[in-house]
Amino acid sequence: MADEVLFDFLHMELVSYIHHSCVKEDNVKDTSIAKLESTGFRVGQSLIERFTKDSARFKDELDTMKFICKEFWNAIYKKQVDNLRTNHQGVYVLQDNKFKFLTQISNGKQFMESAPKYLAFPCGLLRGALSNLGVNCIVTAEVSAMPACKFQIQIQRS
Amino acid sequence: MSRQAARGTDIRKVNGELFTLTYGALVSQLMKDYENDEEVNKQLEKMGYNIGVRLIEDFLARANIGRCNDFRETADIISKVAFKMYLGITPVISNWSPSGDEFSLLIENNPLIDFVELPDGHNALNYSNLLTGVLKGALEMVQMDVDVRFVQDQLKGDNLTELRLKFVKRLEDAIPAGED
Numbered sequence: 001m002a003d004e005v006l007f008d009f010l011h012m013e014l015v016s017y018i019h020h021s022c023v024k025e026d027n028v029k030d031t032s033i034a035k036l037e038s039t040g041f042r043v044g045q046s047l048i049e050r051f052t053k054d055s056a057r058f059k060d061e062l063d064t065m066k067f068i069c070k071e072f073w074n075a076i077y078k079k080q081v082d083n084l085r086t087n088h089q090g091v092y093v094l095q096d097n098k099f100k101f102l103t104q105i106s107n108g109k110q111f112m113e114s115a116p117k118y119l120a121f122p123c124g125l126l127r128g129a130l131s132n133l134g135v136n137c138i139v140t141a142e143v144s145a146m147p148a149c150k151f152q153i154q155i156q157r158s
Numbered sequence: 159m160s161r162q163a164a165r166g167t168d169i170r171k172v173n174g175e176l177f178t179l180t181y182g183a184l185v186s187q188l189m190k191d192y193e194n195d196e197e198v199n200k201q202l203e204k205m206g207y208n209i210g211v212r213l214i215e216d217f218l219a220r221a222n223i224g225r226c227n228d229f230r231e232t233a234d235i236i237s238k239v240a241f242k243m244y245l246g247i248t249p250v251i252s253n254w255s256p257s258g259d260e261f262s263l264l265i266e267n268n269p270l271i272d273f274v275e276l277p278d279g280h281n282a283l284n285y286s287n288l289l290t291g292v293l294k295g296a297l298e299m300v301q302m303d304v305d306v307r308f309v310q311d312q313l314k315g316d317n318l319t320e321l322r323l324k325f326v327k328r329l330e331d332a333i334p335a336g337e338d
Binding site for chain 2: 004005006007010011014016018021035039042043050051075076
């Protein structure tokens with residue numbers, strides 16, 4: 001079954017729709033990114049709930065992160081995260097050297113500006129999934145060279 | 159080790175759910191943005207169209223099939239190859255019109271509507287209207303102008319979902335895809 005293609009296209013339409021629907025707003029970029037992020041959050045929350053319903057409790061935060069990097073990433077993007085780093089103080093950096101949603105965009109600097117639009121939904125997805133696993137966090141993404149991408153997770157402790 | 163095994167959830171299933179859930183989030187966003195159901199239907203069809211015109215290329219590359227000789231063959235391929243490939247279902251083809259230019263696709267388990275319940279007061283909404291756009295867009299790229307519409311919808315209490323496809327005309331020249 002080739003449903004990944006279908007999802008890729010759906011995501012592209014989602015991004016383009018939300019971007020166009022925000023054109024009237026004052027700050028197109030921020031509003032559309034916030035909207036995409038919250039859409040992703042919602043999806044991530046429901047998804048992780050169904051994904052982990054039969055698995056045992058996670059040992060600790062790092063264990064959760066490993067699960068995200070392996071199983072979760074693999075289920076969604078058909079590959080694992082290439083590198084996971086942490087400072088052991090609540091910051092995790094997930095590096096994907098070939099991020100799926102960026103592979104359709106030409107490499108190089110030309111479309112660097114469009115990258116955040118395509119990363120907002122995945123960020124939300126990640127934050128939603130973690131939030132339902134009991135990890136409150138802020139997720140940001142950063143691209144230095146397409147199609148590689150770094151997701152930074154900052155744990156919020158209160 | 160036992161836990162590792164427990165976590166080996168069916169990845170394919172998760173991916174299908176990701177699609178379903180994302181689609182749901184998209185529809186609910188559209189419902190927020192537009193006042194009436196008709197507008198949402200139109201928007202969904204438009205997005206489907208955009209997907210269809212691209213999806214056909216992927217389809218032709220993967221399916222490795224030749225030209226269809228008639229509309230019946232097209233119907234067969236849509237149901238048995240295309241729907242099977244992308245949604246994992248095989249809709250039943252039925253209700254051919256006597257002239258052979260119109261048929262129905264009967265879908266029993268529409269993956270788009272897993273987890274969905276329509277709230278009251280949205281009888282005009284065709285939740286899965288993306289499908290009509292995808293079919294229209296994809297067929298247009300192979301020179302067929304086809305009219306696609308919903309006849310029955312499981313979300314509205316019908317026993318199955320029925321899509322009606324009507325062949326309008328053969329497009330002679332390959333018209334470049336418009337922006338809208």
